[in-house]
Amino acid sequence: MGQKEHGYEDINFAKVDYLRQKRTGQPEVIFCQGKTPEQVVGIIQSMLRNGNNVFGTKATRELYDYVSAHVEGVAYNPVAQTISLMQAQEKTTGSYIAIVSAGTADLPVVEEAYETALFLGNKVEKIVDVGVAGIHRLFDQLDRIRGAKVVIVVAGMEGALASVVAALVSSPVIAVPTSVGYGANLNGLAALLAMLNSCSTLSVVNIDNGYGAACQASRINQI
Amino acid sequence: MGQKEHGYEDINFAKVDYLRQKRTGQPEVIFCQGKTPEQVVGIIQSMLRNGNNVFGTKATRELYDYVSAHVEGVAYNPVAQTISLMQAQEKTTGSYIAIVSAGTADLPVVEEAYETALFLGNKVEKIVDVGVAGIHRLFDQLDRIRGAKVVIVVAGMEGALASVVAALVSSPVIAVPTSVGYGANLNGLAALLAMLNSCSTLSVVNIDNGYGAACQASRINQI
Amino acid sequence: MGQKEHGYEDINFAKVDYLRQKRTGQPEVIFCQGKTPEQVVGIIQSMLRNGNNVFGTKATRELYDYVSAHVEGVAYNPVAQTISLMQAQEKTTGSYIAIVSAGTADLPVVEEAYETALFLGNKVEKIVDVGVAGIHRLFDQLDRIRGAKVVIVVAGMEGALASVVAALVSSPVIAVPTSVGYGANLNGLAALLAMLNSCSTLSVVNIDNGYGAACQASRINQI
Amino acid sequence: MGQKEHGYEDINFAKVDYLRQKRTGQPEVIFCQGKTPEQVVGIIQSMLRNGNNVFGTKATRELYDYVSAHVEGVAYNPVAQTISLMQAQEKTTGSYIAIVSAGTADLPVVEEAYETALFLGNKVEKIVDVGVAGIHRLFDQLDRIRGAKVVIVVAGMEGALASVVAALVSSPVIAVPTSVGYGANLNGLAALLAMLNSCSTLSVVNIDNGYGAACQASRINQI
């Protein structure tokens, strides 16, 4: 369990990176998918030993049950599939991130982004189910969206909402394609490609990557 | 639960759109996939409160069981995977939509299209299992197909039926590729690409999208 | 050069189909790409011999120059890349087809659709450069779009315009993806996939297929 | 230039295989694409030295001009893009191969198959422009098609003709997708996938591979 002087702790199957916050402004987060429950608990215990806050994504309820049996005080958001345990409270920003989404089925990605943004100390506003099939619902929310320092747009199917929103605001827009849909949706590739080809100004993260969108938005919101 | 004056009801996780029927001629329909049972029931109750008919697609039997335990009078078509509850009867058209399909395995998509078209107030004729492997079966049905105001063709595998039908009629043809097949079928992409490249006049909807085909056909049938 | 009694003329390299108009309401049209200039002229001469109007798509200027040196009275639209020669005038419809497009670079597809729709006897309205990057331009044109019996939407890049328009009208919408764009546009696949996954009611034709969209729209407009 | 005792001649950049005819019933053929004119001539001269007939595919006119300047008696089919020089005449079969094609733009592939089948000593019948957009043209030719020992079907776009023909005959059908089309045609992939997913009995060769189809058909025709 050495190497702490180099900014990480080596716990055999992982080298937990304590320099990351200093280097990038954001602490290491546990991507739970593909890790055994024992590994997740091991990493959490290393983080707690070093005074860190703990946050994990893509955590199934089964994983949470195992973790909460071994570590006290872990919170779970079942829609977001995130676990968290705060040892020290981040200061919250004055400016806010707006998370705008197209349909109800996009909520898991919205929630992952929401939990991540909160964990990183941001104020957040959620504006859901304003897809272009009923565009008047979006126009009612324009003031709240325009008030944000940075906007995350979450949309599946054809992902058109991202282009429409980005053409109506002057703040940076991060687009998150979701895998909501079927057939020629290709598990979210259709929305991903659409967003990459937007005629509006925006940048894109991976399909269903609410976590990554919130990390990027947080870097911007904390400028 | 405000915003009704703007044509929708905001029920927190959704903004149910009541203007849609007026704007597009077709009421909002619930795409059940990716929604929790609680959300589906919440949306149904909002619709009922506002005097709407209810229709949902991609509804598993498990979902239907939950819904019918909370809302009275919901009907279920297990092949189509649709739920419905009619508060007011639509007037049925005089002209009809023909739904023509290639093989028995395409029936779930046929049924989804059928239920949707009925819900939208159309007269419908089904003509199934007339794929090109036994093309004489198709020729026997030509008069019924030619009598339709608009034709939906449902086919998987190589999707050749759509081109053949569209070359034999003068009414508009909507082609629906299905995911029936395996291997180089690529979950329906083979049929989709074939239909998009048809040498006949037709337009195409997403793989297995019986719902969308029926909506489009209904707009045409109600001209 | 026999077989006329069967509804076509066999000119060795082609069997020109004279029954098509009767069978499908639309005469045979020459897809010029991949045919030699000699073949195109041969087919035109067969058509003229049989009293048909002539229309060809994907015709380069080189092809047109060759054709007009061998056949008198052929007209050319260089943006649409269409050739035409009318022996008998079709009656024009009272209702109209609206062709709505996103950007200036989509004009070749708009023009192909326009020429085709005219050839088939339709009244047509063009509404260009109303993409979602400046959505107020679209709202100014809503009345003209809503007045159409059927709407063709032409868009490249992310193709979002199709979903937005289809959610605002009650007439059938035919979406045409274009190959305008680069990189992850994949020569129009991005727009094609987006349109196939639209949350609005529409059906789709092949990339850059203004011709096919107009044929389908004409079948609908002439109901 | 040794190794003849092993059934091939080593000419430095190539090892010309003289055992192939004995082993597979078909002599080596020159795939010209990607070879320099000098290499093609070198291989031809090796073949002539060894008493072989010469046949080459994918030969541009430029290549032919170079070859005919260096080797006497070479014939060229500009549509098929084949070169040939017969030193010994193959015996022609009594039974015939039918080559059936969908449209005029498929003729280059038809001609490549035709020249190859002739070179391999087969009787051949060509039946062109009988695509499903005018299916009555196909039915007029059914007797000629059913009379063949083996049928090659050449089709681009959605490739539906292959399925339709294979369902109407009892002889083996070899399907050749062509790259005729554009957009979602994906340079012939649409037709290829369609044929691989046919609901009828057939087997498939590479896109535009008239040569390979004829080789396979010849093996069958010469049973």
Added chain:
Amino acid sequence: MGQKEHGYEDINFAKVDYLRQKRTGQPEVIFCQGKTPEQVVGIIQSMLRNGNNVFGTKATRELYDYVSAHVEGVAYNPVAQTISLMQAQEKTTGSYIAIVSAGTADLPVVEEAYETALFLGNKVEKIVDVGVAGIHRLFDQLDRIRGAKVVIVVAGMEGALASVVAALVSSPVIAVPTSVGYGANLNGLAALLAMLNSCSTLSVVNIDNGYGAACQASRINQI
């Protein structure tokens, strides 16, 4: 249940085609995937009523259990996943089809091809596990392979066996790619593409399509 005079029986969800054997030399076969057990039994009963032999592919054990509870005398090959019931014995050919395969994991496809070929009245020889990783095993079997009238080669992963075999025999070779492999295998696409690009003479059927390969081979074997 009419239409028998037209060569098929209409049983509501299916139109069972009795002309197929006469038209194509091969009777209709049940593709069980995507059909309900009730539908499969209904089709079998229609076939039995009309004196046909019964054969079905892609039949799970669950399906077989249901079928055998409703129809007497049905046989099951669990590796091939085929069901069969012979009312009349086909005459068996003198010549044989060789089925050659690369590895043990390809056996389900080998068995599907084997059962299909037997059903269609062919003599068959199986030669398994002779992949190119141990090519001496193949050379030991060359005489048996060369003795066949037609050869089916079944191979997954890189599918190289098909090219190697086709270069060593003079009879027609049908290549069947299998989905054996993982990762860049893309569920059999790697082997499929390899076979389509073979430098040897062969034609190809869909991934895992032992049934189709046997149908094609049977057409050839019965010439």
Added chain:
Amino acid sequence: MGQKEHGYEDINFAKVDYLRQKRTGQPEVIFCQGKTPEQVVGIIQSMLRNGNNVFGTKATRELYDYVSAHVEGVAYNPVAQTISLMQAQEKTTGSYIAIVSAGTADLPVVEEAYETALFLGNKVEKIVDVGVAGIHRLFDQLDRIRGAKVVIVVAGMEGALASVVAALVSSPVIAVPTSVGYGANLNGLAALLAMLNSCSTLSVVNIDNGYGAACQASRINQI
């Protein structure tokens, strides 16, 4: 030429959007690819009439030559393929955008981003040829990169530079994949996919889209 009261000028083939700057903070820019030289000049003249600065991307030298023959004072960057004409000078920011690139072949994209960022009033620093094949070159530049308010990373081939940079800074990183490479590069898709899957915090724009990256970076830099 009306509609100015609605924030755009309608010049027949285009509707030039003058509200865009107010709505999004960034003026309309001409995407020259796919527009005729006449159309580009027409749009420029409309912009000049309305007092706007002019900027165009994907402008070939041929286009520039035509434009400069019709409009005075247009500047051209042949590597960036941009044209520009400033009527009013934007105020330049104090903070700067760093543009970091992997190799010399990525320079056209670097230059497009550079020109765009300047046009939008940003201070910019370029740091080129610091790809991971010689990672010590990158570490020498870390201070300049860390000093930026926002970082653009431009890389082709495997695109690894973006992940490495984003893990070393705390400012937002915009990654631009380029089409530099060949074969399995798939015209930039390899780098695009790699960047979308980055283990570091970043967001992505389309392949070769230096323009879009600079627009997004400018929105951030001007917070």
Added chain:
Amino acid sequence: MGQKEHGYEDINFAKVDYLRQKRTGQPEVIFCQGKTPEQVVGIIQSMLRNGNNVFGTKATRELYDYVSAHVEGVAYNPVAQTISLMQAQEKTTGSYIAIVSAGTADLPVVEEAYETALFLGNKVEKIVDVGVAGIHRLFDQLDRIRGAKVVIVVAGMEGALASVVAALVSSPVIAVPTSVGYGANLNGLAALLAMLNSCSTLSVVNIDNGYGAACQASRINQI
């Protein structure tokens, strides 16, 4: 059970290859996926009869349980999913293979490579969780990596670690993409394409193919 004189034993469903070790330096290994438990046991018993060591990959725990009930002394690594049984000990090399990996979720592939390399008689060093998101962890291990005769780099997501390592060492690097990730990861294709386009010197094996990487590394390590 003959053919032993030809270097393999024919056990009906398999031809176990005993010449492989002599021919390639490496004995036959059992790829368990797609084989029935009975087949795996049959192959193991053939190997034991012939005095071979036994090694199998992609072995689930269910398979192991069945095997260990029928064969004594079989060891199982549940992370690697390998089974093994050593009858004779290989001599271990003096030089070592370094296996370097990016994240904890890559461990199954690391372990498969590790077990394979040990089975083939190599000394191995594992260096895990040194991905580029915390690149200082990698630099701490450079001496151990540079000391290896050959390096295997295992990485999912964007796979950048492979390029970074290969640019820092002079020994051959074998890159193994893993399927760790989601969305645009495309089950490991993103990392595979990135590695194939590396700007550093390396060669690549299939996604998740720890086994193949170790075989290749062993050939090099035993030079």
Added chain:
Amino acid sequence: MGQKEHGYEDINFAKVDYLRQKRTGQPEVIFCQGKTPEQVVGIIQSMLRNGNNVFGTKATRELYDYVSAHVEGVAYNPVAQTISLMQAQEKTTGSYIAIVSAGTADLPVVEEAYETALFLGNKVEKIVDVGVAGIHRLFDQLDRIRGAKVVIVVAGMEGALASVVAALVSSPVIAVPTSVGYGANLNGLAALLAMLNSCSTLSVVNIDNGYGAACQASRINQI
């Protein structure tokens, strides 16, 4: 032009890396594609100033003509498309690399690998046109192939040669897919996927990447 103390020379548009040879055993090489002739000459002059040998790949004849007009003594291999200028001669290895190729059209990749391997100081043997369509040609060369310390196999189309060779030797095999072929070849993807799924032991480089294969082989040959 500073930074030499850090192991590279900064020449504005490039940072030429002089540490690479020491770090990786191989000097920096110029990938000419995508660089202007001026840039290539600038890099060459920087290399000469620093006493390095010069080697460039993907160099067209036009580029060579420009370079040789500005730098004396540059050699050109027009098939390989490589330029080179040796200031100091590398010592040549005793052991050799065998480059084995399938067909004549693969020669450009063979030559690129050959020139690269020579430049890096290796002894090389070329064995061309031994593809599996005439496998006896390969067996004649087995001794030369088995005598190599490492083998490069170059093959297009289905790429089967790589698997066959790798199963017959015990030295490491590097497979290079080429873009030779058409249609479903997908510009070399078919061969690439086949090689990645090989049942034999080998590792793979990018399509047409003779350069990378030779670099990897050189690292192995110089162990």
